[in-house]
Amino acid sequence: MLSSSKVKLIQSLNKKKYRQKYNLFVVEGIKNIKEFVFSNFLISNIYTTEPIPFMQEHQYQIISHEELKKISFLKTPHNALALVELPDTLPYSIQGIQIALDSIQDPGNLGTIIRLADWYGIEQIFCSETSVDVYNPKVVQATMGSLARVQVNYTDLKKLLTTSPIPVCTTDMDGENIYTSCLPQEAFLVMGNExxxxxxxxxxxxxxxxxxxxxGKKQKTESLNVAISTGIILSEFFSQKEKI
Amino acid sequence: MLSSSKVKLIQSLNKKKYRQKYNLFVVEGIKNIKEFVFSNFLISNIYTTEPIPFMQEHQYQIISHEELKKISFLKTPHNALALVELPDTLPYSIQGIQIALDSIQDPGNLGTIIRLADWYGIEQIFCSETSVDVYNPKVVQATMGSLARVQVNYTDLKKLLTTSPIPVCTTDMDGENIYTSCLPQEAFLVMGNExxxxxxxxxxxxxxxxxxxxxGKKQKTESLNVAISTGIILSEFFSQKEKI
Incomplete structure (x- = not known):
């Protein structure tokens, strides 16, 4: 049985204020939870409607579907929900290809970009303080477990980039064509607000x-979505690296 | 004033059955509507809370915010909603880079891929009959007006691809590395279900x-989202074309 105060606490984790107060965030679905269990993150509690094959019985608590519904942030709740401790800020080094996000607001975009970083082996990304919080349940869900492997640092981007030891690359309608430019081997790729x-x-x-x-010949086309643009530009950096 | 039968009709356009019955679909927001007005699509009605600068007064009907709320499919309705006629199927030719979608289910993914096609000047895409309907309000919204320029054909993909005059390219975990493969100048790029x-x-x-x-060194990474993958692969085709 989940106590009503526990339910209330979990529901409050939708808000950054309470995530910071309790030092916790929510991960849903056994598949995603598994990624965090086998990472450096510390798991506080796991609530599940079914036994979890890769864990021992005392490591989780079985609850009913009705209880899961109460604490889940998903329209169609998965089988399990974990409370995970917010991680400590770890030291980082700036080398290779890095990503900085300037005021990304959409949780789906941030989650997708973290998934992309993970795919391309980028182990950390930097967000301006004005960006959406990465421990927002929607962002966590959109990362599909990649958040367990990509460290997200909130920082003063201007300060960080001003002292960057690698070139800072931004996107601009009047910028150089990514396909015909000789892209640097190392770079800080900055992507902007939607x-x-x-x-x-x-x-x-x-x-x-x-x-x-x-x-497209017709010049009316809207700009591309920021997650798609990040994917295309990252891809071109790695494409040119692969061809050397 | 919008009659209650009109409200009911518009609300029903959330379903494919009624879109086909009335031969109509919904486009929201003046910016998006503009794209359809200056295209080959036929506009049936426009309901707006404010005058539309690029149209004459008799071409639209002013309604209240409350009325717009009733007929809009958006959580936060824009300023206008148009009823647009479903287009006739036009003849097409298969050349250059083409996209075929095999059972794409997510409206956001289909919308984003149409936007991508538009950006890369691909004027038509092909969907299996099992794919989400492109005139679904969520898909139309996600195309950000690009649907006015990209023709979407629902067809028997196997039949189409079997007789394709250009090479059929699929994605596969064991496939050739896109960056080191010499990609064909013309190709049918097939992307699959989520x-x-x-x-x-x-x-x-x-x-x-x-x-x-x-x-990424850690082999656990989930596969990439299908719209992101489409963006990256399309980009690599165009990247190699640009470098010739």
């Missing part, structure tokens, strides 16, 4: 402005 | 199996 793009003070410290050329 | 990938009978007629290599 509506407003990259802020002016970050643009001003950019070493290389890049653009994904538009092949 | 959960199950490409169906076996389509795989069997593939001329070239491709994969986006995983750079």
């Amino acid at each position: 509506g407003n793009g990259i802020s002016e003070d970050i643009k001003s410290i950019s070493n290389l402005k890049l653009t994904i050329p538009r092949f | 959960g199950n990938g490409i169906s076996e009978d389509i795989k069997s007629i593939s001329n070239l199996k491709l994969t986006i290599p995983r750079f």
Whole structure:
């Protein structure tokens, strides 16, 4: 049985304020939980409607579907929900290809970009303090477990990028064509807000402005979604590395 | 004033059955509506809470915010909603880079792929009959107006691809590395269902199996989202074309 105060606590983890107060965030689904169990994250509690094959019985608590419904943030709850401790900030080194996100607001976009980073072996990303919180349940869900492997640092981007030992690359409609540019082997790729793009003070410290050329003849096409653009630009960096 | 029967009709356009019955679909937001007005689509009605600068007064009907709320499919309705006629199927030719989608189910993914096609100047895409309907309000919204420029054909994919004059490329975990493969100048790029990938009978007629290599050392990473994968593979085709 889940006590009503426990239910209340879990429901409150939808808000950053309470995640920080209790030092916890929510991961849903056995598949995703597994990624965190086999990582450096510390698991506080696991509530599940069925036994978890890779864990011992005393490590989780069986609850009913009705109870899971009460604490889940999903429309269709999975089989399990874990409370995971917020991680400590770890030291990092800036090398290879790095990603910085300037005020990304959409949880799905941030989650998808973390999944992309994980795919390309990028072990950390940097977000401006104005970006959506990565421990928001929607972001955690969208990372599909990749958050267990990619460290997300919230920081003053301008300060970080000003002292970057590798070139800072931003996107700009008037930037160089990514396909015909000779891209640097190491770079800080900065991606901007969904509506407003990259802020002016970050643009001003950019070493290389890049653009994904538009092949459509009709010039009306909306810009690409930021997660798609991140995927395409990252891909071109790795494509050029692979061809050397 | 919107009659209650009109409200009912518009609300019913959430379902494919009624879109086909009335031969109509819904486009929301003045920016998106503009794309359809200046296209070959036929506009049936426009309901708006404010005058539309690029149209004459008799071409739209002013309604209240409360009325718009009743007919909108968005959580936060925009300023206008248009009823647009379903288009006739137009003839097409298969050349250059083409996209075929095998049972894509998520409206956001289909919408994003249409936006991508538009960006890369691909004027038509092909969907299996089992794919989500492109005139579903969520798909239309996710295309951000690109649907006005990209023709979407629902067809028997196996039949279409069997007789394709250009190579059929599928994605496969054991496929060739897209970055080190010499990609064909013309190709039918087939992307599969979110959960199950490409169906076996389509795989069997593939001329070239491709994969986006995983750079992450830890082999647990989930596969990439299908819209992201489509973006990355399309980009690599155009990247190699640009470098010739």
